[in-house]
Amino acid sequence: ASAAAPSAVEFNFKGYMLQKAAAVNQALDAVVPLVYPERIHEAMRYSLLGGGKRVRPVLCLAACEIVGGRERQAMPPATALEMIHTMSLIHDDLPCMDNDDLRRGQPTNHCVFGEPLAVLAGDALLALAFGRLADPASYPADDPVPPARVVRAVGELSHCIGAEGLVAGQVVDMESTGLGIPVGLDRLEFIHLHKTAALLEASVVIGAIVGGGSDNQIERLRRYARCVGLLFQVVDDILDVTKSSQELGKTAGKDLASDKTTYPKLMGLEKSREFAEELLKDAKDQLSEFDPIKAAPLLHLADYIAHRQK
Amino acid sequence: AAAAAASFDLRGYWTTLLPQIESQLDAALPVRFPERIFEAMRYSVLAGGGKRAPPIMCIAACELVGGDRSAAFPTACALEMIHAASLVHDDLPCFDAAPLRRGRPSTHARFGVDMAVLAGDALFPLAFSHVVARTPRDLVPPATVLRALAEIARAVGSTGMAAGQFLDLTGAAAAGEADVVAVLEKKFGEMAECSAVCGGILGGAGEEEAEGLRRYGRAVGVLYELVDDILMADAGSNGKMRSNARAVAALGMERAMEMVGELQGKAKRELQRFGDKYGDRVLPLYSFVDYAVERGFVVEAG
Numbered sequence: 302a303s304a305a306a307p308s309a310v311e312f313n314f315k316g317y318m319l320q321k322a323a324a325v326n327q328a329l330d331a332v333v334p335l336v337y338p339e340r341i342h343e344a345m346r347y348s349l350l351g352g353g354k355r356v357r358p359v360l361c362l363a364a365c366e367i368v369g370g371r372e373r374q375a376m377p378p379a380t381a382l383e384m385i386h387t388m389s390l391i392h393d394d395l396p397c398m399d400n401d402d403l404r405r406g407q408p409t410n411h412c413v414f415g416e417p418l419a420v421l422a423g424d425a426l427l428a429l430a431f432g433r434l435a436d437p438a439s440y441p442a443d444d445p446v447p448p449a450r451v452v453r454a455v456g457e458l459s460h461c462i463g464a465e466g467l468v469a470g471q472v473v474d475m476e477s478t479g480l481g482i483p484v485g486l487d488r489l490e491f492i493h494l495h496k497t498a499a500l501l502e503a504s505v506v507i508g509a510i511v512g513g514g515s516d517n518q519i520e521r522l523r524r525y526a527r528c529v530g531l532l533f534q535v536v537d538d539i540l541d542v543t544k545s546s547q548e549l550g551k552t553a554g555k556d557l558a559s560d561k562t563t564y565p566k567l568m569g570l571e572k573s574r575e576f577a578e579e580l581l582k583d584a585k586d587q588l589s590e591f592d593p594i595k596a597a598p599l600l601h602l603a604d605y606i607a608h609r610q611k
Numbered sequence: 612a613a614a615a616a617a618s619f620d621l622r623g624y625w626t627t628l629l630p631q632i633e634s635q636l637d638a639a640l641p642v643r644f645p646e647r648i649f650e651a652m653r654y655s656v657l658a659g660g661g662k663r664a665p666p667i668m669c670i671a672a673c674e675l676v677g678g679d680r681s682a683a684f685p686t687a688c689a690l691e692m693i694h695a696a697s698l699v700h701d702d703l704p705c706f707d708a709a710p711l712r713r714g715r716p717s718t719h720a721r722f723g724v725d726m727a728v729l730a731g732d733a734l735f736p737l738a739f740s741h742v743v744a745r746t747p748r749d750l751v752p753p754a755t756v757l758r759a760l761a762e763i764a765r766a767v768g769s770t771g772m773a774a775g776q777f778l779d780l781t782g783a784a785a786a787g788e789a790d791v792v793a794v795l796e797k798k799f800g801e802m803a804e805c806s807a808v809c810g811g812i813l814g815g816a817g818e819e820e821a822e823g824l825r826r827y828g829r830a831v832g833v834l835y836e837l838v839d840d841i842l843m844a845d846a847g848s849n850g851k852m853r854s855n856a857r858a859v860a861a862l863g864m865e866r867a868m869e870m871v872g873e874l875q876g877k878a879k880r881e882l883q884r885f886g887d888k889y890g891d892r893v894l895p896l897y898s899f900v901d902y903a904v905e906r907g908f909v910v911e912a913g
Contacts, residue, residue: 333769341769341777392732397724416705417780420728424700425769427735432764435757448753452743455760459740464648464733471729472648 314601318359324372325358326350328380332433344414344422345429349387352405356606357382357500360529361508363598364522367591370512374446377439378454378507381430385462386500388426391419393471434458434507446511454507461503470496477562484562490531497537498530505529505599521587525599528584533606535577538563540611542570581607619894622908625667632666633657635688639741651722651730652737656695659713665690665802668831669810671895672824675885678750678814685745686759686809689738693763694802696734697772699727706780738763751813759809766805771797791861795833803832807896820885827881827896834874835903841867842906875904 329349335342358379365375394401394409395416402412411419433439435455440446460466474492477484484492505526509519542565564573584603588596636656642649666687673683702709702717703724710720719727739760746756765771775797778790807828811821837858844859859867878900886893901907 336770338774338777340781341774345769389732392728395728397728418777420700420703420705421773421777422769424697424731424735424767425773427732428764428768428771428773430764431735431739432761432768435760435764437754437757437761448757452753452756455739455757456743459736459743463736463740464652465643468648468729468733469645472645472726475725476645476647 312597312601314598314605317598317601318354318605321359321362321372322355324376325355325362325379325383328376329383332380332384333429340414341418341421341425344410344418345426347413348391348404348410348422349384349426351407353383353387355383356533356602357386357504360501360504360526360599360602363602364505364508364514365512366508367522367588367595367599368509368512368514368518369595370508370514371441371444373441374444375508375511377433377436378458378511379504381434381458382500382504382507384426384430384433385458385467385503388423388430389462389467389471389500391423391426395419398471398475431455431458450510450513454510457507457510458503461499461506466495466499466503468495470494470499474561483567486567489562489564489567493531493534494527497534498527501530501533502526518591521590522599525584525587525603528580528587529603529606532577532580532584532603535564535573535580536607536609538565539570539573539577540609544611577607619898621895621898621902624671624895628667628670629663631684632663632688632691633660635684635745636691639688639692639737639745647722647726648729648733651718651726652734654721655699655718655727655730655734656692659715661691661695661713663691664835665694665806668803668806668828668896668899669813671899672807672810672816672828673814674810675824675889675892675896676811676814676816676820677889677892678810681747682750683810683813686742686763686813687806688745689741689763690802690806690809692734692738692741693767696731696738697767697776697802699731699734701776703727706776735767746813755812755815758812762805762809762812766801771801775799775801786861788862788866791858792833795836795858796829799836800829800832803835804828807831823881823884827878830874830878830881831900831903834871834878834900837867837871837874838904838906841871871904875900 333342333345333349335346361379361382362372362375366372390404391410393399394404395411402409404410409419410422414422435451437445437448437451440451462468464472470492473488474496477488477492502523505522506519509522514522541563564576568576581603585600588600640649640653640656642653669687669690670680670683674680698712699718701707702712703719709717711717715721717727718730722730742756742760742763767773775794778794779798804825805828807824808821811824816824840858841864844857844864862870879897882893882897882900886897
């Protein structure tokens with residue numbers, strides 16, 4: 302980590318994030334035009350464009366660039382990943398699931414559009430994500446991505462978000478809530494590795510695949526993403542205990558109130574913070590064999606996720 | 612082709628493929644931790660059988676253009692997963708609120724609404740991953756796999772089946788003929804269209820052939836549903852409600868019957884050029900059209 306320190310100082314992380322997020326937002330806006338039937342596209346756009354830090358797409362773009370690919374090659378998967386993330390939030394917030402009415406400081410999708418449209422908007426975003434990812438027409442004609450890479454990326458995405466990935470995390474989370482007894486550390490880790498880390502992993506790995514990374518590079522980045530994913534959740538748990546709803550833009554203390562197991566509850570606040578630091582170090586170690594200048598974005602993204610305040 | 616079609620044994624073709632489809636679907640849905648979601652997915656796809664019309668049409672379209680059946684087989688099974696996923700979500704209390712599906716409790720009635728939402732959410736990606744993992748690489752180049760995947764995504768998306776479900780929900784079907792047809796096309800035509808196009812693409816169909824199969828599939832999908840509605844209206848039954856559309860009520864029986872003839876003719880006309888080029892290989896798809904109207908036999912998974 303010390304070898305990367307000099308370039309780390311020079312790197313303008315905030316500017317990088319803003320520039321990438323703006324590019325992603327522009328691409329997302331273009332990808333869901335307000336066509337017939339308008340209402341369903343309004344519902345999709347409402348959640349997709351309603352803010353969010355675009356962590357997953359930026360991870361995808363950064364991973365593509367760290368292995369030598371171009372940003373525009375990774376833009377179709379980057380937008381796909383944000384669509385998947387958004388659909389999982391829409392469905393997660395449904396009355397039959399977490400029954401949340403606030404998300405990113407705004408009323409949740411089903412509160413605005415009703416439950417049926419929220420289900421459909423989620424389904425449609427899921428479909429559109431795969432459509433964008435798979436369709437050769439999504440990629441720059443003068444800088445194409447070989448079809449074999451795209452097929453591999455589709456395989457990666459479908460694996461990470463299905464019943465062995467994201468959905469598995471949601472199910473185990475659901476089954477572990479409201480039992481009145483705390484779940485063990487193993488189960489907590491299973492939930493987060495699947496519910497949060499799987500999609501972050503897909504983001505990084507797909508970026509690296511599309512950018513033409515070697516198998517060795519892809520696996521290093523996979524490990525980086527897993528650490529960052531778990532880190533993301535540990536920090537989320539810490540913030541839930543230490544911040545207000547207004548600061549977070551979502552209902553704070555919900556985990557405590559709902560009797561949900563969290564890291565602070567299981568290991569205490571201090572130990573949770575130590576665990577977060579360990580994960581951060583492990584994540585950064587995976588980047589040590591990459592060009593330090595090209596590695597700067599992913600390095601800072603890990604720092605950002607570890608030290609964010611909301 | 613009409614005379615030859617009359618003698619073609621569609622039932623035999625269908626029932627030969629059926630056990631292979633069932634066994635591939637069964638193998639694609641193992642029960643792992645967390646078991647409940649896998650059980651809900653298995654239940655949605657496998658319980659109570661199903662006619663597997665989308666896979667049959669997909670395989671028939673692949674063989675029509677000279678493709679090896681194994682090129683289309685994984686996609687054919689994936690279509691059934693997609694089909695099941697959309698039915699699970701359609702049955703939810705906030706949509707059709709259907710307590711039964713194929714004579715058994717619907718997925719949400721059996722596993723809970725939350726699990727049904729997630730089962731659908733997980734079946735979509737499983738379908739994509741099945742195509743990627745199982746399509747034989749020596750028969751189908753990656754670019755062709757991508758074309759099929761993009762077709763499936765388009766069919767279920769916001770201008771396809773999701774749009775159909777939305778229009779159905781908002782009562783567009785109670786309006787004029789154009790609206791009724793739009794619901795039928797999006798809610799039921801898309802799946803058949805996608806099945807025929809994917810089969811063709813995977814079998815090596817050219818652009819024009821794929822478009823012909825697209826129009827054929829769409830016509831047959833609408834036809835099949837329209838005939839279902841007519842049979843229901845005939846029986847005076849309101850037991851098996853597949854759609855809020857109730858096309859017959861909106862169109863009138865006379866117009867509905869007329870449309871059956873039109874669609875049947877349209878589907879067969881689309882096959883004309885294939886018949887000229889491929890001869891008897893067109894027979895499975897040709898007889899499929901008549902089956903959609905006559906329902907001359909019952910297909911059920913074992």
